[in-house]
Amino acid sequence: MAFEGLSERMQSIMRKLRGKGKVTEADVKEAMREVRLALLEADVNFRVVRDFVNRVKERVVGQEVMRSLTPGQQVIKVVNEELTQLMGGERSKLNQALRSPTVIMMVGLQGTGKTTSSGKLARYFQKQNRRTLLVAGDVYRPAAIRQLEVLGESLDTPVFSLGDQESPVVIARRGVEKAREEGFDYVIIDTAGRLHIDEEMMGELRKIREQVSPDEILLVVDAMTGQDAVNVAESFNQQLGLTGVVLTKLDGDTRGGAALSVKAVTDCPIKFVGTGEKTDALEPFFPDRMASRILGMGDVLTLIEKAQSAVDQEKARDLERKMRTLTFTFDDFLDQLQQVRKMGPLEDMLSMLPDVGQMKGLKNVQVDEKQLVRVEAIIRSMTPQEKSHPEILNASRRKRIARGSGTTVQDVNRLIKQFNDMKKMMKQFTQMAKGKKKKKRGGFRFPFMS
Amino acid sequence: MSFFQKLKESVQQKTETVTQKFMTGLSKTSHNFVSAISDLFSRTNRIDEDLYEELEEILIGADVGVKTTIDLVERLREEVKARKIKEPAELKSLLSEVISEILKRNEQEQHLRLNEDGLTVILFVGVNGVGKTTTIGKLAHRFKNEGKKVILAAGDTFRAGAIEQLETWGQRIGVDVIRHQAGSDPAAVIYDGIHAARSRKADILLCDTAGRLQNKVNLMEELKKVHRVVQRESPGAPHDVLLVLDATTGQNALVQARQFGQAVNVSGIVLTKLDGTAKGGMVIAINHELNLPVKLVGLGEKADDLQDFDSDQFLHALFRDMIEAEEGNS
Numbered sequence: 001m002a003f004e005g006l007s008e009r010m011q012s013i014m015r016k017l018r019g020k021g022k023v024t025e026a027d028v029k030e031a032m033r034e035v036r037l038a039l040l041e042a043d044v045n046f047r048v049v050r051d052f053v054n055r056v057k058e059r060v061v062g063q064e065v066m067r068s069l070t071p072g073q074q075v076i077k078v079v080n081e082e083l084t085q086l087m088g089g090e091r092s093k094l095n096q097a098l099r100s101p102t103v104i105m106m107v108g109l110q111g112t113g114k115t116t117s118s119g120k121l122a123r124y125f126q127k128q129n130r131r132t133l134l135v136a137g138d139v140y141r142p143a144a145i146r147q148l149e150v151l152g153e154s155l156d157t158p159v160f161s162l163g164d165q166e167s168p169v170v171i172a173r174r175g176v177e178k179a180r181e182e183g184f185d186y187v188i189i190d191t192a193g194r195l196h197i198d199e200e201m202m203g204e205l206r207k208i209r210e211q212v213s214p215d216e217i218l219l220v221v222d223a224m225t226g227q228d229a230v231n232v233a234e235s236f237n238q239q240l241g242l243t244g245v246v247l248t249k250l251d252g253d254t255r256g257g258a259a260l261s262v263k264a265v266t267d268c269p270i271k272f273v274g275t276g277e278k279t280d281a282l283e284p285f286f287p288d289r290m291a292s293r294i295l296g297m298g299d300v301l302t303l304i305e306k307a308q309s310a311v312d313q314e315k316a317r318d319l320e321r322k323m324r325t326l327t328f329t330f331d332d333f334l335d336q337l338q339q340v341r342k343m344g345p346l347e348d349m350l351s352m353l354p355d356v357g358q359m360k361g362l363k364n365v366q367v368d369e370k371q372l373v374r375v376e377a378i379i380r381s382m383t384p385q386e387k388s389h390p391e392i393l394n395a396s397r398r399k400r401i402a403r404g405s406g407t408t409v410q411d412v413n414r415l416i417k418q419f420n421d422m423k424k425m426m427k428q429f430t431q432m433a434k435g436k437k438k439k440k441r442g443g444f445r446f447p448f449m450s
Numbered sequence: 451m452s453f454f455q456k457l458k459e460s461v462q463q464k465t466e467t468v469t470q471k472f473m474t475g476l477s478k479t480s481h482n483f484v485s486a487i488s489d490l491f492s493r494t495n496r497i498d499e500d501l502y503e504e505l506e507e508i509l510i511g512a513d514v515g516v517k518t519t520i521d522l523v524e525r526l527r528e529e530v531k532a533r534k535i536k537e538p539a540e541l542k543s544l545l546s547e548v549i550s551e552i553l554k555r556n557e558q559e560q561h562l563r564l565n566e567d568g569l570t571v572i573l574f575v576g577v578n579g580v581g582k583t584t585t586i587g588k589l590a591h592r593f594k595n596e597g598k599k600v601i602l603a604a605g606d607t608f609r610a611g612a613i614e615q616l617e618t619w620g621q622r623i624g625v626d627v628i629r630h631q632a633g634s635d636p637a638a639v640i641y642d643g644i645h646a647a648r649s650r651k652a653d654i655l656l657c658d659t660a661g662r663l664q665n666k667v668n669l670m671e672e673l674k675k676v677h678r679v680v681q682r683e684s685p686g687a688p689h690d691v692l693l694v695l696d697a698t699t700g701q702n703a704l705v706q707a708r709q710f711g712q713a714v715n716v717s718g719i720v721l722t723k724l725d726g727t728a729k730g731g732m733v734i735a736i737n738h739e740l741n742l743p744v745k746l747v748g749l750g751e752k753a754d755d756l757q758d759f760d761s762d763q764f765l766h767a768l769f770r771d772m773i774e775a776e777e778g779n780s
Binding site: 109142151225226231252277 | 577619665
């Protein structure tokens with residue numbers, strides 16, 4: 001790829017600064033030029049970039065940095081702080097109606113993902129045991145209603161539709177009435193995509209707003225949007241008064257500068273981000289984490305949270321004890337494997353770790369999930385006795401396991417060897433820990449154990 | 451004769467309605483872009499670094515992209531030196547001339563590759579939400595009006611409602627749609643499409659595919675398979691692999707073009723939703739950095755708003771305020 005990612009680019013700038021004992025004004029100027037280019041290449045609007053760079057430069061060139069002991073670190077800190085600030089400071093939540101239902105209106109350009117996001121939001125509420133009514137207000141695009149209906153079916157969520165002959169204003173009003181009568185917690189009104197400069201279509205949105213007085217008007221923005229993001233957001237905001245933004249397709253390799261621009265010009269918080277094709281792939285937006293990710297500090301917080309929700313603490317402690325006493329079995333191995341897999345695809349996890357981008361070999365690594373499935377199959381084909389006493393695995397047992405798991409004897413052998421190596425390593429670690437009193441006990445730990 | 455005059459004459463020989471479409475579709479872009487440039491060139495009376503820097507910002511603001519912008523301004527500098535230009539006002543037509551050079555680079559590749567004696571297969575690819583299905587609908591409409599027999603293959607079996615969307619288009623314009631169930635193998639749909647097109651003696655088969663982000667390895671592999679199936683089942687096909695890009699997209703468009711290009715050998719670009727505000731700069735960047743021709747542009751919502759790209763029309767529509775102003779002066 002010709003362009004480096006924003007985070008890679010920032011990292012190389014920051015690496016230059018990091019080692020320095022003293023940062024000169026020329027250094028700062030050079031760094032800021034790189035920051036400027038990196039942000040522009042990431043599609044941050046040029047006006048927003050100008051302001052940002054000036055603000056950072058002021059703070060950096062001012063005494064703040066020069067006097068500090070590690071100026072390089074200080075510059076990184078300022079850039080990070082300003083970036084977080086630009087993206088909205090703290091996480092922002094959805095507005096709630098005093099009396100149910102809470103009415104949410106989805107608006108945006110064509111093809112940004114309004115309908116998909118509506119479905120994802122319904123799923124998000126469903127997980128909190130809230131009932132949602134989806135309202136099919138896109139009567140223009142062929143089969144848009146059908147798309148929402150299919151989504152609704154898959155989520156077991158009702159969809160309100162009056163076909164494509166009724167006006168969206170009427171559909172929205174009747175949908176909200178129905179939700180009120182039937183005691184829904186949320187109503188999500190999907191609207192047709194439209195250009196922000198289309199007077200007539202924007203007028204329609206204003207009419208819907210008057211009719212249903214929504215608690216949230218969410219602008220759905222494609223994370224890949226270029227310089228126009230500013231104009232789009234500004235104009236939707238002026239005409240409708242947005243309350244928030246949903247940033248979609250963030251699972252692509254775009255650098256997502258649109259996020260910065262939109263926030264900067266509308267002052268509307270980004271409330272959710274879409275991170276995948278499945279209906280579960282909608283996450284709350286955390287500005288500080290996004291800033292850290294851009295700066296290449298990794299999204300460690302999200303990773304920790306995922307680990308916490310997936311790893312059973314009790315089991316982890318148990319495992320640690322087993323490792324120390326060297327009674328680690330294939331059962332434990334399998335357990336471990338499943339806990340890791342619960343945290344989501346390994347690739348996702350890798351991308352959240354800091355500096356992985358720099359590790360050669362890891363950069364474009366495609367984690368072979370199939371390999372994990374194979375390992376699981378092998379272990380599951382063992383008898384309980386074999387699992388707890390791997391030493392009894394002789395040739396005929398191995399052959400049986402291979403047949404049972406649909407793998408080859410070589411695969412089974414490889415796994416047993418890996419398992420034994422791991423045990424050996426643990427033994428060394430524990431002995432080391434025993435030998436040297438200074439070292440904390442339980443020398444060997446999995447990275448996700450607390 | 452100035453470059454502006456040449457442009458005007460070239461455009462005058464073309465169809466009035468097409469010129470009108472380009473002018474309406476690009477009116478907002480033209481207004482923003484040209485007024486910023488006019489303002490810059492009339493405000494300053496010297497050609498210096500500040501002017502170049504501001505020009506860079508205007509170009510980047512129109513999504514021309516950082517690299518292309520820097521190269522473009524570099525070219526401008528060379529020409530200014532070579533032609534000993536002193537007045538900022540002279541930069542107007544020079545700028546459009548330099549842009550024209552880039553746009554003309556892939557001109558001979560610009561037309562759709564139609565197979566005159568047999569079936570033409572066109573494969574449409576792109577990320578989610580760029581307008582692949584809509585483009586297919588509009589293009590089918592156009593071919594149908596030209597008296598060709600068109601068949602559509604509903605290869606987007608993933609997105610909810612995508613098959614129905616294509617079917618609705620099929621009904622509207624009266625062409626057959628080959629479809630399977632939602633969730634089925636897209637390669638199988640395309641396979642059936644090719645065989646149906648052949649047995650029904652169709653002239654053109656337009657193949658829809660599901661939107662996919664270019665960094666999803668598995669989905670890209672699926673697309674490669676579709677491409678292989680087309681190659682195998684119909685020698686010489688696909689005659690065109692068109693990457694559909696949303697004109698609202700920023701720098702990621704280049705990444706998309708590169709990745710899709712590697713996967714399925716993209717032969718041209720369809721740029722949709724060009725009728726916005728700060729758009730169109732991408733056309734320049736794609737020609738400059740990727741050497742891919744832009745074959746079709748979407749200039750509005752109506753079926754006949756999908757037009758063959760024409761660099762003279764494009765530049766004329768973009769710079770028309772300046773062209774008219776120049777005429778008024780002389």
